[in-house]
Amino acid sequence: MNIRFVGIDPDTDEDGCPTVWVDMEASDLLIQSYTADDRSIARCDALSPAKAPIPAGETVIRIPKRMVSIIRRACDELDSGVR
Template identity: 80%
Template sequence: MQIQFVGIDPDTDEDGCPTVWVDTGTSDLLIQSYTADDESTAECHALSPAKAPIPPTETVIRIPQRMVPIIRKACDELDGIQ
């Protein structure tokens, strides 16, 4: 695995905060963020074209808007290795 740190929430308190990494071996994004609340998760499920329960190996996460530039940077880094 070739994990590279990309960025952390600029408003971090450095105690369990949204963070983004890239796996340059698989071109996957790895994201640590807040677990979505039950209401948001239920709405995402209702709007999903899959119409199946969210499997236990998946979850809905909430990424703060201020993290969008960091996610863009991660995507740009992955585009550069393909």
């Protein structure tokens, strides 16, 4: 498994904070972040085109705006195929 650290929330206290990695073999993003609150989850569920509730094994996470550049960098790494 070729997982690479990309970045951490710049406002972190380095204790349980949003973090982004890329899995270069699977071409996936791995994201640790805050669980969305019940109201946000219900709204996302209602707006989903899937026509079904969010299934077991999936959840809605909230990623701070200040992490957008980190997510972009992770996507760029996957797009470039750098291993």
